[in-house]
Amino acid sequence: MRTAFIKELFELAKQDDRIVLIVGDLGFGVVTPFMEQLPRQFLNAGVAEQNMTGMAAGMALSGKIALTYSIANFPTLRCLEQVRNDVCYHNANVKVVSVGGGFTYGAMGATHHAIEDLAVMRSLPGMVVVAPGDPVEARAATRAVIAYSGPCYVRLGKAGEPTVHTSAIDFELGKTIRMREGRDATLISIGGILQNTVRAAERLAKEGIETRVLSMHTLKPLDVEAVLAAARETEAIFTIEEHSILGGLGTAVAEVLAETEGIKAPLKRIGVPPAFSPHIGSQEYMQECHGLTDEAIAKTVMNTLRIITRGLVRTGNHDDRS
Amino acid sequence: MSAENQVNLAELAKRIRQHCVRMTGKANASHVGGSLSAADLLAAIYGRALRYDPRRPDWPDRDRFIMSKGHACSALYAVLAESGYFPVERLESFYQNGSPLAGHVMHKNVSGVELSTGSLGHGLPVATGMAIAAKRDGRPTRIFCMISDGECDEGSVWEAALFAPHHKLDNLIVVIDYNKIQSLGAVKDVIDLDPLADKWRAFGWTVRELDGHDLCAVEQAVTQVPYEIGRPSCIVAHTVKGKGVSFMENKLLWHYRAPLGEDMTKALAELEQAK
Numbered sequence: 001m002r003t004a005f006i007k008e009l010f011e012l013a014k015q016d017d018r019i020v021l022i023v024g025d026l027g028f029g030v031v032t033p034f035m036e037q038l039p040r041q042f043l044n045a046g047v048a049e050q051n052m053t054g055m056a057a058g059m060a061l062s063g064k065i066a067l068t069y070s071i072a073n074f075p076t077l078r079c080l081e082q083v084r085n086d087v088c089y090h091n092a093n094v095k096v097v098s099v100g101g102g103f104t105y106g107a108m109g110a111t112h113h114a115i116e117d118l119a120v121m122r123s124l125p126g127m128v129v130v131a132p133g134d135p136v137e138a139r140a141a142t143r144a145v146i147a148y149s150g151p152c153y154v155r156l157g158k159a160g161e162p163t164v165h166t167s168a169i170d171f172e173l174g175k176t177i178r179m180r181e182g183r184d185a186t187l188i189s190i191g192g193i194l195q196n197t198v199r200a201a202e203r204l205a206k207e208g209i210e211t212r213v214l215s216m217h218t219l220k221p222l223d224v225e226a227v228l229a230a231a232r233e234t235e236a237i238f239t240i241e242e243h244s245i246l247g248g249l250g251t252a253v254a255e256v257l258a259e260t261e262g263i264k265a266p267l268k269r270i271g272v273p274p275a276f277s278p279h280i281g282s283q284e285y286m287q288e289c290h291g292l293t294d295e296a297i298a299k300t301v302m303n304t305l306r307i308i309t310r311g312l313v314r315t316g317n318h319d320d321r322s
Numbered sequence: 323m324s325a326e327n328q329v330n331l332a333e334l335a336k337r338i339r340q341h342c343v344r345m346t347g348k349a350n351a352s353h354v355g356g357s358l359s360a361a362d363l364l365a366a367i368y369g370r371a372l373r374y375d376p377r378r379p380d381w382p383d384r385d386r387f388i389m390s391k392g393h394a395c396s397a398l399y400a401v402l403a404e405s406g407y408f409p410v411e412r413l414e415s416f417y418q419n420g421s422p423l424a425g426h427v428m429h430k431n432v433s434g435v436e437l438s439t440g441s442l443g444h445g446l447p448v449a450t451g452m453a454i455a456a457k458r459d460g461r462p463t464r465i466f467c468m469i470s471d472g473e474c475d476e477g478s479v480w481e482a483a484l485f486a487p488h489h490k491l492d493n494l495i496v497v498i499d500y501n502k503i504q505s506l507g508a509v510k511d512v513i514d515l516d517p518l519a520d521k522w523r524a525f526g527w528t529v530r531e532l533d534g535h536d537l538c539a540v541e542q543a544v545t546q547v548p549y550e551i552g553r554p555s556c557i558v559a560h561t562v563k564g565k566g567v568s569f570m571e572n573k574l575l576w577h578y579r580a581p582l583g584e585d586m587t588k589a590l591a592e593l594e595q596a597k
Contacts, residue, residue: 020455040458051447051481058451061436062459063382066451081441082478086448089438090429
């Protein structure tokens with residue numbers, strides 16, 4: 001996703017000299033062509049995210065399309081007030097881009113686990129929040145946020161992720177992409193967990209459970225229609241995110257369901273508990289630890305559906321323990 | 323502007339101060355002290371240095387002024403009104419329900435405000451971004467940014483202070499309203515900044531240190547920038563918190579207290595008598 005983003009941005013920047021990429025001293029090897037060939041559209045802010053973000057706002061208020069680029073929580077939480085006041089309050093045309101969403105940098109420890117970013121960015125007024133699911137979506141998302149005038153947050157994974165979409169996609173900010181159709185449940189996925197979600201659906205199909213799979217690449221504005229359609233047309237909704245279950249996709253979907261009259265569809269949020277992970281390790285290992293492998297997702301879906309059909313309990317909202 | 327059309331800076335500064343006292347008094351609002359300390363600097367910046375046109379607040383080549391010490395908003399609103407951005411009468415709505423003139427600098431529906439501030443340490447990074455954008459676009463735009471002394475505690479100020487000289491931003495001017503008193507005490511007791519000018523010099527800025535109430539010195543300093551091609555400029559302006567009102571000068575209390583009743587009358591009378 002990182003490579004797809006930077007390649008697409010490079011192409012766009014060659015045609016639009018308003019685009020400026022500001023990095024927080026990160027992107028070794030990745031941003032080199034951009035830096036060398038478009039030096040007047042590139043800036044290394046150094047290890048100084050507050051200044052990076054404030055400068056991006058200042059450049060945007062001077063007519064630029066400014067992107068801040070760093071990893072994990074550095075372009076979001078470290079400089080949160082700059083994002084809120086300087087970028088969002090001024091509706092500045094700044095795109096905050098973070099590489100390493102979720103447990104991409106799982107082995108690097110809790111400082112590098114980016115599992116609250118979506119919740120925090122979503123709460124900021126005027127902020128569009130996008131987390132593409134694979135490199136194809138990452139390219140399309142890059143074009144879309146550049147074409148959109150206003151603050152955006154783009155959460156990327158790493159380089160070398162698998163391509164999930166096998167054919168061309170119709171990408172529009174705020175519109176989910178339907179990956180698979182089924183009526184037993186809907187699996188709504190955001191970000192790089194898309195492949196695991198699709199594979200979980202394939203496992204479920206083998207068990208005779210047919211699921212609708214939605215890639216909800218845009219968390220804000222949320223595709224409310226798609227959520228409501230899932231609630232009406234399928235038996236249950238599962239949200240899957242490599243992110244805290246507090247404040248991200250699961251919460252956003254819950255808000256829609258809770259405030260819509262006549263909706264009875266059960267919801268189960270599959271994600272990371274709102275706690276510092278006691279684990280470190282590869283992204284795959286971290287997904288195993290947190291029930292986010294395709295196998296674990298499929299198991300959670302099956303168990304939950306079993307409980308629902310027995311009518312024993314209504315699912316959801318058990319897990320806000322910390 | 324020809325010499326005979328130039329505003330009298332002392333007169334402008336006096337009107338700014340009178341507005342500040344009336345506004346904060348009527349509103350029962352804080353921060354009159356740090357507004358009065360900035361009045362002469364603002365008069366010189368708006369009266370002599372800035373290239374702007376209140377009829378075209380979006381003119382791309384305009385100079386920008388960023389009031390990073392957003393709590394001194396009454397002084398900024400006053401100088402904007404006096405400079406023709408909006409009617410002076412509007413200052414009466416300061417801090418009132420439904421007014422756009424909030425208790426910190428807000429840009430929404432206030433012509434001439436470039437940046438909303440109020441949380442310290444935001445202005446200089448944004449000003450730096452504006453300066454580099456102007457450089458890269460080949461515009462003549464200069465960016466003046468006023469910060470407070472207490473604000474220099476914020477790390478983001480020094481992030482920008484490191485960055486700007488490295489990128490040779492000689493279109494960027496930081497003006498420090500060094501009135502020596504911050505929220506909870508004297509600057510030298512809270513976190514001493516001295517030698518402040520040396521710190522900025524060490525970071526690569528060209529620095530002028532002056533009496534921020536000596537209008538001739540201030541006028542020269544704000545009109546002679548950049549002091550050196552290829553380097554950003556810093557004006558360390560030694561000022562007096564509450565300047566112009568004897569019972570407010572150098573008093574921490576007037577960071578907070580509003581000039582009400584008798585206090586307002588006395589303050590306005592003193593300011594009226596000032597030359």
